[in-house]
Amino acid sequence: MKKLHKYIAAGLIIVAVGNSCKKINNLNPHDAIGLNTGFQTVQDASKWVAGTYSALRGNFDMPQSVTDLQADELNITLSNNNANTGYYRWGSFFGADNPANYWENWYAAIANIDAAITGFKSITTSSAADAASLQQYTGDLYLARAYYFHRLVIRYAKTYNPGTAATDPGVPLVLVYDVDAKPDRSTVKAVYTQILSDITTAENLLTSVPGQQGSSVFNIDVATALEARVRLDMQDWAGAYTAANKLISSGTYPLITTLANFQSYWTNDGIQESLFQPFTNTTTEQPNASFSYLGYDPTLGANNPSYVPTAAIIGLYQNNDIRKGTYFASDAVDINGIKGTLTLINKYPGNPIFYTGSAVSSYQNAPKPFRIAEMYLIAAEAAANNSDPADALTALNALHQARCGTTYSGLASTALIDTIRSERTRELAFEGFRLDDLKRWGLGFTRTDPQNTTFLLSGPSTVNLTIPAGDYQFTWALPSNDLTLNPNLKPQNTGW
Numbered sequence: 001m002k003k004l005h006k007y008i009a010a011g012l013i014i015v016a017v018g019n020s021c022k023k024i025n026n027l028n029p030h031d032a033i034g035l036n037t038g039f040q041t042v043q044d045a046s047k048w049v050a051g052t053y054s055a056l057r058g059n060f061d062m063p064q065s066v067t068d069l070q071a072d073e074l075n076i077t078l079s080n081n082n083a084n085t086g087y088y089r090w091g092s093f094f095g096a097d098n099p100a101n102y103w104e105n106w107y108a109a110i111a112n113i114d115a116a117i118t119g120f121k122s123i124t125t126s127s128a129a130d131a132a133s134l135q136q137y138t139g140d141l142y143l144a145r146a147y148y149f150h151r152l153v154i155r156y157a158k159t160y161n162p163g164t165a166a167t168d169p170g171v172p173l174v175l176v177y178d179v180d181a182k183p184d185r186s187t188v189k190a191v192y193t194q195i196l197s198d199i200t201t202a203e204n205l206l207t208s209v210p211g212q213q214g215s216s217v218f219n220i221d222v223a224t225a226l227e228a229r230v231r232l233d234m235q236d237w238a239g240a241y242t243a244a245n246k247l248i249s250s251g252t253y254p255l256i257t258t259l260a261n262f263q264s265y266w267t268n269d270g271i272q273e274s275l276f277q278p279f280t281n282t283t284t285e286q287p288n289a290s291f292s293y294l295g296y297d298p299t300l301g302a303n304n305p306s307y308v309p310t311a312a313i314i315g316l317y318q319n320n321d322i323r324k325g326t327y328f329a330s331d332a333v334d335i336n337g338i339k340g341t342l343t344l345i346n347k348y349p350g351n352p353i354f355y356t357g358s359a360v361s362s363y364q365n366a367p368k369p370f371r372i373a374e375m376y377l378i379a380a381e382a383a384a385n386n387s388d389p390a391d392a393l394t395a396l397n398a399l400h401q402a403r404c405g406t407t408y409s410g411l412a413s414t415a416l417i418d419t420i421r422s423e424r425t426r427e428l429a430f431e432g433f434r435l436d437d438l439k440r441w442g443l444g445f446t447r448t449d450p451q452n453t454t455f456l457l458s459g460p461s462t463v464n465l466t467i468p469a470g471d472y473q474f475t476w477a478l479p480s481n482d483l484t485l486n487p488n489l490k491p492q493n494t495g496w
Contacts, residue, residue: 035177039119042130042137048116049137052144053217054285055109057278059148060367063348064290064307065432066099067155070473072445072465073313073425073434076457078336080306083292088307089461096477096496102155103479106148107174113145115177132208139205140218143226146198149173150230153191155476156493159440160234165189169491184488192234199227211252214271216279221247225275225370228378233440237386244379247275248395253372255402259322266326266365269351275370282354289354289364293345293430294331298360302334308456309345309430312449316426321404323426335455342451347430368431373399377424384416396420399427435474444469472496 038044068074070087086094120138125131149171157170170191172183186194203223211221228243247253253273256262264270271277280287292306309328317324329346333339350361376399383392389412396416397407400423411419424437438445446466450456456463467473472495483489 035115035119039116039122042123042125042134045116045120045123045134045137048112048119049140052109052113052116052140053278055105055112056144056147057280057285057287057367059105059109060278060288060369061102061432062288062290062367063363063365063430064292065430067432067435068430069307070094071434071438072447073310073429074307075310075447075450076462077306077308077455078338078457079304080457083306090465090467090471090473091461093461094473096492097480099155099476100479100481102476103152103482106152107172110145110148110174111177113141113148114175117141117145118177135205136209136217139202139209139223142198142205143202143218143223146195146202146226146230149191149195149198150226150233153188153195154233154436154439156478157188157191158475159442160188160192162235165192169493172489182486182488185491192230195230196227199223199230203227211247211250211275213253214274214277216277218276221250221252222276222370225375228375232378232382235385237382240382241379241386241388241391244375244382245391245395247372247375248379248398255372255376255399256322257402257405259325262322262326266347267349267351269366269368273372274368275372277366277368280364280366282356286354287364287366289350289362290348291363293348294361294363296360297334298358300334302332302339303344304334305342305344307345308342308451310447310449311343311451312447313425313429314343314451315449316422318404320406321426323403323429327429333455338455340452340455342455345430373427377420377427380420381417381424384420389413389416392416392420396423399423403427439474442469444471 038048066084066087069084070090074088076085076088086098117138120134120141123134125134152171158164158168161168165188168188169185170188171185173186173191173194174181174183175194202218203220206218206220206223209217209219211219215222224243224247228240228247231240231243253275256265256272261270261272265272269277279285295304295306296302297304314324314328327345327347328343330341330343333342333344348363348365350363351365354362354364356362376395379395380392380399383389383395393408393411393416396419401407408419421437421441425434428434444467447464450463453463472493475493477493477496478489483492
């Protein structure tokens with residue numbers, strides 16, 4: 001919470017909520033909407049929402065998520081050049097302010113959303129069509145705010161525990177744009193209550209916006225998907241199952257069952273399994289890119305990745321699993337002059353439409369933050385924890401059958417839970433879920449079975465790192481600058 005600007009540029013949010021500097025300009029930039037003049041028409045509202053979506057696209061932190069680097073499925077190579085090594089190595093390498101930019105970016109987005117929610121109330125509509133548009137835009141804002149608060153509370157607070165959530169410190173609930181505010185930390189329970197409230201408001205406002213494959217805007221199905229995710233985190237097993245199963249049973253998003261179609265879905269940004277896929281183009285709204293997983297260098301004639309998958313994660317997949325042939329590829333590497341062949345992460349090979357000037361990939365793929373596969377996994381996990389093994393196995397088998405052509409039988413109790421967790425790991429690998437899942441399950445990890453240490457950075461904090469369950473660094477630190485500027489934020493998270 002460091003900066004405060006008064007304007008939102010069309011297509012790019014630049015407001016940050018904060019407690020430090022309060023720099024207010026009197027003249028609007030030519031390409032921005034001022035708070036004092038930016039809520040005249042529904043067209044103004046559309047520009048605020050365009051900025052919200054642009055920020056969401058940029059904030060999805062893919063194709064490389066730092067939470068994946070922090071978990072147990074990757075090994076760092078010799079050519080990493082110190083990129084995000086703090087997340088990977090934990091301990092003294094991982095400083096309290098390493099993730100400060102996430103806090104700043106997410107609260108900056110919330111600040112704009114708060115300003116827009118208030119501003120939209122002053123807009124007068126002159127037609128039913130305008131009224132409907134304004135209602136939808138308002139629903140978009142509430143759902144986006146719920147998404148950001150959920151990310152904040154997961155990363156900067158303890159896991160939701162029904163017995164202690166009412167007293168565990170969460171994150172500030174900033175619901176009104178106020179330059180002078182110095183918010184304190186709401187409890188974990190209060191934050192989740194607000195998230196569900198925002199989702200409910202969004203659902204009411206988006207009832208006339210039906211879900212569809214690959215939707216580039218929020219709709220009623222995206223609201224339901226976020227609700228399912230949030231209720232799973234809250235251990236509301238019945239609520240999570242109901243929300244997830246509602247989307248599954250709709251039949252709107254059939255699972256992909258063939259290798260060719262699954263590869264096309266990830267390479268060419270197909271839409272069949274996507275509940276929400278933010279708008280991207282080749283000019284103003286390009287998706288994020290990362291060379292960390294492949295990094296083909298035409299001068300070397302080989303890949304030069306910063307991170308490679310462990311042999312352990314590759315080994316979780318059966319040979320007939322279409323995910324194995326999609327998420328991984330064996331290819332030539334040249335890492336610090338060492339040549340050879342490794343299995344690389346190929347989940348984000350780059351959509352050819354984003355190639356510029358050559359056939360070399362730019363490694364840009366449209367974000368896929370809500371997929372129907374996750375809903376099957378939520379339904380399975382929620383049902384299993386709610387003493388409903390039959391429904392858990394139904395959801396689990398539907399996904400496993402689609403990916404592998406086989407099903408499980410005779411699973412119950414711990415074996416069922418463990419199998420669901422393994423299936424979740426396989427399906428959602430390298431999508432930013434793993435660290436949050438380990439934290440939610442109360443599990444630690446040991447990085448095991450590297451592919452070939454010749455290519456890897458070695459040492460006790462790398463290849464064979466062991467992190468116990470409950471380690472304090474599973475939860476990120478509040479930024480030191482914010483703690484200094486706003487004493488109401490204290491206490492700092494334990495251990496930092």
